[in-house]
Amino acid sequence: MRLAAPIRRRRAVALALFAAVVAVLASTGVASADLLSPESGGSPNADRIDTLYWLIFAVALVVFIGVEGVIFYSLFKFRARKGVVPAQIRGNTRLEIGWTIGAAVILVVLGVFTFVKLPGIRNPDVSAANGYQGGYVQIADATRRVPPSGKFLNVCVTGQQYIWRYTYAPNCASGNNFKYAFSYTDMYVPTDTTITLDINGQDVAHSWWIPKLGGKFDAVPGYTNHTWFKIPGKYAGKTMFTGQCAELCGRNHANMIARVIPVSPQQFETWLAQRKTDIKAADTAAAAQRKELEKTSP
Amino acid sequence: MAATVSAPSTTAKPVPQVTAHEARREPTGWTSWITTTDHKKIGIMYLVLTFAFFMLGGVEALMMRLQLAQADNTLLTPQTYNELFTMHGSTMVFLFIVPFWAGVANYFVPLMIGARDMAFPKLNALSFWLLAAGGLVFYGSLFFSPPECGWTCYAPLNESQYLPSHGVDAWIFLIHLTGVSSLIGAINLYATIVNMRAPGMGWGRLPLFVWGILIYAILLILALPVVAGAVTMLLTDRHFGTHFFDTANGGSALLWQHLFWFFGHPEVYIIVLPGFGVISEVLPVFTRKPIFGYKAVAASTIVIAFLSMLVWAHHMFATPSHTVVLVFFMLSSFLIAVPTGVKIFNWTATLWRGAIEFKTALLFAVGFLGTFLMGGITGIFLAVFPVDWQLTDTYFVVAHMHYVLVGGAVFAAFSGIYYWFPKITGRMLSEGLGKVSFWLILVGFHVTFLIQHSIGLDGMPRRVYEYPDVGHLELYNMISTVGSFILGLGVLVTVVNVARSVKVGTLAGPDPWKGNTLEWFTSSPPPVNNFDVVPRVRSVEPMKDIRRQVARESGLGDVPPAPVAESAVRT
Numbered sequence: 031m032r033l034a035a036p037i038r039r040r041r042a043v044a045l046a047l048f049a050a051v052v053a054v055l056a057s058t059g060v061a062s063a064d065l066l067s068p069e070s071g072g073s074p075n076a077d078r079i080d081t082l083y084w085l086i087f088a089v090a091l092v093v094f095i096g097v098e099g100v101i102f103y104s105l106f107k108f109r110a111r112k113g114v115v116p117a118q119i120r121g122n123t124r125l126e127i128g129w130t131i132g133a134a135v136i137l138v139v140l141g142v143f144t145f146v147k148l149p150g151i152r153n154p155d156v157s158a159a160n161g162y163q164g165g166y167v168q169i170a171d172a173t174r175r176v177p178p179s180g181k182f183l184n185v186c187v188t189g190q191q192y193i194w195r196y197t198y199a200p201n202c203a204s205g206n207n208f209k210y211a212f213s214y215t216d217m218y219v220p221t222d223t224t225i226t227l228d229i230n231g232q233d234v235a236h237s238w239w240i241p242k243l244g245g246k247f248d249a250v251p252g253y254t255n256h257t258w259f260k261i262p263g264k265y266a267g268k269t270m271f272t273g274q275c276a277e278l279c280g281r282n283h284a285n286m287i288a289r290v291i292p293v294s295p296q297q298f299e300t301w302l303a304q305r306k307t308d309i310k311a312a313d314t315a316a317a318a319q320r321k322e323l324e325k326t327s328p
Numbered sequence: 329m330a331a332t333v334s335a336p337s338t339t340a341k342p343v344p345q346v347t348a349h350e351a352r353r354e355p356t357g358w359t360s361w362i363t364t365t366d367h368k369k370i371g372i373m374y375l376v377l378t379f380a381f382f383m384l385g386g387v388e389a390l391m392m393r394l395q396l397a398q399a400d401n402t403l404l405t406p407q408t409y410n411e412l413f414t415m416h417g418s419t420m421v422f423l424f425i426v427p428f429w430a431g432v433a434n435y436f437v438p439l440m441i442g443a444r445d446m447a448f449p450k451l452n453a454l455s456f457w458l459l460a461a462g463g464l465v466f467y468g469s470l471f472f473s474p475p476e477c478g479w480t481c482y483a484p485l486n487e488s489q490y491l492p493s494h495g496v497d498a499w500i501f502l503i504h505l506t507g508v509s510s511l512i513g514a515i516n517l518y519a520t521i522v523n524m525r526a527p528g529m530g531w532g533r534l535p536l537f538v539w540g541i542l543i544y545a546i547l548l549i550l551a552l553p554v555v556a557g558a559v560t561m562l563l564t565d566r567h568f569g570t571h572f573f574d575t576a577n578g579g580s581a582l583l584w585q586h587l588f589w590f591f592g593h594p595e596v597y598i599i600v601l602p603g604f605g606v607i608s609e610v611l612p613v614f615t616r617k618p619i620f621g622y623k624a625v626a627a628s629t630i631v632i633a634f635l636s637m638l639v640w641a642h643h644m645f646a647t648p649s650h651t652v653v654l655v656f657f658m659l660s661s662f663l664i665a666v667p668t669g670v671k672i673f674n675w676t677a678t679l680w681r682g683a684i685e686f687k688t689a690l691l692f693a694v695g696f697l698g699t700f701l702m703g704g705i706t707g708i709f710l711a712v713f714p715v716d717w718q719l720t721d722t723y724f725v726v727a728h729m730h731y732v733l734v735g736g737a738v739f740a741a742f743s744g745i746y747y748w749f750p751k752i753t754g755r756m757l758s759e760g761l762g763k764v765s766f767w768l769i770l771v772g773f774h775v776t777f778l779i780q781h782s783i784g785l786d787g788m789p790r791r792v793y794e795y796p797d798v799g800h801l802e803l804y805n806m807i808s809t810v811g812s813f814i815l816g817l818g819v820l821v822t823v824v825n826v827a828r829s830v831k832v833g834t835l836a837g838p839d840p841w842k843g844n845t846l847e848w849f850t851s852s853p854p855p856v857n858n859f860d861v862v863p864r865v866r867s868v869e870p871m872k873d874i875r876r877q878v879a880r881e882s883g884l885g886d887v888p889p890a891p892v893a894e895s896a897v898r899t
Contacts, residue, residue, distance in 0.1 A: 066782070068715070068785050069718075078714075079714050086709055097701055108679060118617060119618070119620060122621075122677075129669070129670065133673075137708075140712065152651060234484050234490055235485065239789070245718050246646050246718070247646055248646045248648065250581050253647070279485060283791060284793050
């Protein structure tokens with residue numbers, strides 16, 4: 031079938047446009063892996079979220095291209111022309127029931143994907159054999175999600191305007207005292223070790239988020255939220271994972287940043303011991319200073 | 329507005345005409361606007377006021393985009409930036425789109441159902457003036473300190489110890505005043521639609537826009553009292569020593585989120601359902617086909633409304649919640665995709681084998697279809713809560729919500745403006761300017777918001793006044809900013825078009841599009857009493873029946889002379 035010249039030209043333009051869009055997408059896709067999907071790579075749960083995302087993306091892309099395709103085809107094909115009589119169709123019950131069921135089936139498929147991937151995202155992995163050995167073993171506690179076996183490290187994450195505080199304590203209730211090592215903004219963690227986080231907020235609501243280490247979890251005052259991550263050994267001392275508060279918490283919300291710095295379990299032990307010594311020294315010095323001040327004050 | 333009742337224009341085809349209009353002159357001058365209880369005048373005031381707020385909200389958005397055009401920009405202070413996104417969101421939701429639909433409904437629901445006014449004309453005026461008061465109170469805060477807690481104003485940031493300035497109080501009164509306005513308006517619309525339909529107009533013959541407005545009204549009645557309660561509790565927390573949301577004193581910060589979103593999610597459908605209605609009116613007219621599956625489109629509206637009350641916690645997937653709760657709200661959110669999908673399929677099928685006339689109203693309607701579909705699909709990503717953990721509170725959500733609200737409601741609003749302007753003013757909008765406006769808005773919108781998905785995926789949270797120049801963030805944000813100005817220009821073209829056409833536009837005549845519904849039965853603009861005679865309605869497309877009957881009785885093909893014989897006098 032020979033097409034009229036204007037139609038051929040229009041098709042050529044459409045094809046060229048499509049090719050250009052694909053080329054742009056491909057080139058930027060190469061330049062940045064995260065043009066189309068969430069960040070991942072720092073922890074198995076982030077990777078599993080990424081996989082789940084791509085599964086949904088594949089289904090969504092088919093639906094998107096299918097429906098947009100029909101819309102554009104109709105707009106092109108059924109333009110009002112001389113002599114065209116619009117079909118007076120009022121509906122088609124069988125077709126309509128069909129696409130209602132079709133839509134439901136797609137959603138069932140997506141639901142199955144989610145339920146398959148969910149446990150690996152929600153429940154913490156077991157630490158690797160070469161992980162940090164000074165952590166905690168599972169405590170019978172239904173309110174928390176901890177690895178089914180082996181040692182793990184718990185960090186209590188507290189959001190406050192506009193800084194993150196990390197306390198290396200077995201749980202948050204025993205958190206804010208000088209018995210445990212703590213730090214601000216930079217969280218040093220051992221690699222190959224499951225880190226569980228107990229997250230809460232001290233003043234307003236914040237949200238903990240390090241994109242490459244998994245999803246975000248709100249730090250709401252009065253509640254404790256839980257998540258976990260496990261950074262592969264290859265990153266020890268090599269990189270750091272950055273993130274920032276993801277829930278509006280006031281004027282400097284944008285500046286409430288967080289860094290997770292992976293180090294080897296040995297380095298971590300050294301760091302933790304150093305922190306404890308430093309905190310103790312500072313505490314002693316402060317106590318001495320306090321006494322001094324009390325003496326001099328009237 | 330023309331003061332006199334217009335005679336049938338000689339240029340336009342004299343399609344069915346009403347024989348006689350009332351003799352009394354319409355009152356004119358500014359006092360006639362302040363004192364009016366005429367649903368059409370109130371409707372026009374709604375439309376003008378809400379569109380002005382749309383422009384204000386747009387300017388606020390452009391200022392934010394200017395700040396974000398560069399990494400580490402210092403154009404705006406963090407305080408100003410927070411105030412801007414709070415004003416932008418609250419304006420667009422409470423002062424633009426919800427009352428904009430109230431305005432369209434005010435003008436067209438009585439006309440479409442063959443009524444002479446709303447059920448309670450004085451309450452109708454009260455609704456409008458409460459809205460104006462709400463806007464005044466809220467924008468009054470510009471002179472002291474606007475709120476800076478976002479349009480969701482989460483606890484405990486909204487408490488007085490964190491935001492002591494009275495901006496939050498202005499915001500509370502905005503919700504109260506516009507809430508009461510919407511509530512009264514919703515009751516009025518409900519009563520009108522239930523009681524004042526033309527003879528023969530059963531529920532199966534109700535125009536789909538009126539279906540949309542009916543469900544909009546019911547959702548407002550169900551959802552608004554909840555948010556009214558929530559902001560009242562916030563008010564007493566801030567000023568009268570209660571601690572509903574104050575965790576330190578036994579309150580719950582999450583209670584606020586539950587109450588807010590129990591209102592907030594139905595609100596999304598309050599915003600888009602009337603838009604769905606407009607699309608369901610415009611597509612059949614410009615494809616010259618009946619809507620595909622009238623019953624399915626009407627029924628899916630009801631199903632969406634029902635489900636919309638059951639999905640609120642999908643805004644709270646990152647809060648400390650039990651897995652069972654997360655799963656429930658994921659599945660309920662999935663469910664709502666089914667009736668929404670059904671609508672999209674039915675609209676697409678309405679295009680199929682039609683004779684599509686590419687008028688501006690149709691362009692905006694199909695622009696809606698293609699754009700809203702994307703918002704629906706990204707919604708599925710957000711419904712899957714493990715994926716939502718990565719996407720929520722980032723620019724991905726900003727993109728998603730704009731695809732839904734601009735794609736779903738604003739495109740439909742513009743489609744409605746181009747479709748109904750001739751009825752309101754008696755003059756046509758310029759098709760040339762309309763098409764320029766459409767393409768600028770469509771291109772500007774997608775350039776602004778498509779890339780924002782990637783900004784979010786790249787790790788940029790929403791509501792940040794600055795960001796570091798890592799990855800491609802600066803490039804992506806610059807693209808978005810450029811797009812936003814194209815979008816703004818497109819809106820301006822329509823404003824120019826309206827301002828111009830209201831004086832010099834081609835005379836429209838009563839039925840320029842060969843419409844299907846009763847508003848096209850009366851003159852443009854309609855007389856004060858709308859109809860002297862109200863025809864008996866025999867199908868969902870009464871004007872088609874009337875045109876056919878006129879043609880048959882006159883024996884003149886499809887050029888019917890005035891007036892219409894077949895009509896039933898309403899008493």
